[in-house]
Amino acid sequence: MTLPLQVDVLVIGAGPAGLAAATELAAHCTVLVVERESAAGGIPRHCGHYPFGMREFYRPMRGPDYARGLVKRAQTAGVNIALNVNVVALHPGPCVSVTADSGLATIKARRVLLATGVRESSRAQRLIGGTKPGGVLSTGALQGLVYLENSRPFRRPVILGTELVSFSAIMTCAHAGIRPIAMIEPNTTPTARWPLSLYPRLKNIPVHLSTRILAIEGRDRVEGVIVEGPDGKRHIETDGVIVSGRFRSEATLLADGPVKRDPASGGPAIDMMGRCTDPHYYAAGNMLHPVETAGWCWAEGQKMGRTILADLQDEMSSPDQPAPPPSPTRQPIVLAGEALSWVVPQFTSKERAFDHLQLRVNRPVKGRLSVHVDGREVASYPVHTRPERRILLPIPSQDGAMSIILEEAP
Structure with missing residues (x-):
């Protein structure tokens, strides 16, 4: 598709939140969703397991089917989705600089919704020492290799973390015939709520609490990890490490732009209407709150779509005399x-x-x-x-x- 350079609403990110907002808006105004990946749908398209879709489609679905369903619903509503488009800067106005196959372009909009999601904390951000062999992956990277490339990157990994996504890593491993040999959790209790915290036991995976990974060993491939727990330091022989969870907002776009970042959450600072510090910009989904389920983000995106539409109604009724949104009265919480x-x-x-x-x-x-x-x-x-x-x-x-x-x- 030819990239439109002026729209009513520009949505950055084609995950559940962005697609839900765009679908709400499409019947009433022009909407463009830009996505840096080659396919829309967000993180769920990498998750080849249940359960997705109960509140959106009223049935359990695998992640890729759920993602395709959201994309189809958005396109049926009239949403334009532009893939392989990288947003490089946000400007007042609002307008956004992007790069695509056609080169550098600037897209002007009445409102912009930021829905770029999250990423897992890396090994470096967790200060894990040792060598740098192959076989150290985030859950997202593991899912991409298993579900999109039909690859098996290791056979006997350890999993760092006990968040919901850590149990998703177990499901992904099971799909590929991989048998994790341990879960490592620095806290005294699992992070995921009961009964999900029982899942590793059902899979015969030991969970080591109050334990941290000090170093990863190996030359070309992971050969082992050094951990420290209640019984002191010890070596675990393994051929891979899955570094899961501790999500961080994908908010690099906020540097030096009109939208200010909240140093505590890592995402954009918003008011109770979802407006950023520049009220032409809104935000929704996991870039606000690392991390919630796809269904939660979808519901939040729907809500932001309706909110943006209400904000735009006066402007769209008088297109020749657009007025900026009123400066909201804000006080920090x-x-x-x-x-x-x-x-x-x-x-x-x-x-x-x-x-x-x-x-x-x-x-x-x-x-x-x-x-x-x-x-x-x-x-x-x-x-x-x-x-x-x-x-x-x-x-x-x-x-x-x-x-x-x-x-x-x-």
Whole structure:
């Protein structure tokens, strides 16, 4: 397709959130989705296992089938999807610089939705030492090799992490005839909730808690890992390492642009309408909250599509005299408590598209979370949770300066 240079809404990222938003918008305005990969659908197209699609298609689906279903639904609605398009810069206006087969181009839009998703933390970001042999993969890379290239990169790997995606790695290994020999978890308990945390036991995979990988050994291929746990240091013979989880927002586009990044979550800072610091830009999906399920991101994308459409209605009714969106009244939401990692949204606004505040903690926590508006407590909730788990607090109806206070139990 010829890349249009002016549209009502430009969506960056063709995963569940971006496709859901575009599908909502397509009947009412011109929408273009740009995707850097050669196929649309996002991470699910690499996941050849169940369950996807229950809330979107009302039946369990494998990841690739689910991704194809979302793409077909978007295209049927009239969404243009441009593949192999790399966004290189965001500008006020809004407008976006891209590179494609035709060269460098600038796309102008009334609104832009950022939906670029997440990536797993690398070995280097986790400060794992040792040599640099082949056979060290993220879960996403493993899924690409197994499901897209029908490859078996190793036979007896260890898996670092116990998040949901770590169990997805077990399923991917089973599909390829790979038998993981251990899961390594630095925390004292598995990250995934029960009963999923029982899955490794069903597969006869030992889980080593309170244990970390110190070094990876091997010349051309992985030959072993050095781990340190409750019983001290020891060597595990293995031919691969799957470095899973600890997702980070895919937010490199935000450098030096009009959209400011939240240093805590790693993604764009938004208000309760999903608007970024430049209110022509919106954001949705896992770049906001690493990491949620595909279904969660799809529902959030739908919501952002409706929100953007409502924002655009006055402009589209008077196309000759477009007006910029009103500058939203924002105040930062303050977190008080050493264990609180981040909150999304990060800013208040009088209008609300989100129903809840989402938080994460950086260590296991038991205690009480209280929400304060203008210094007055308006709600309080018990909390007993672990890192990388979703915490949802209803957004209070009161307007004003908001803070969230964590009081940990002794």
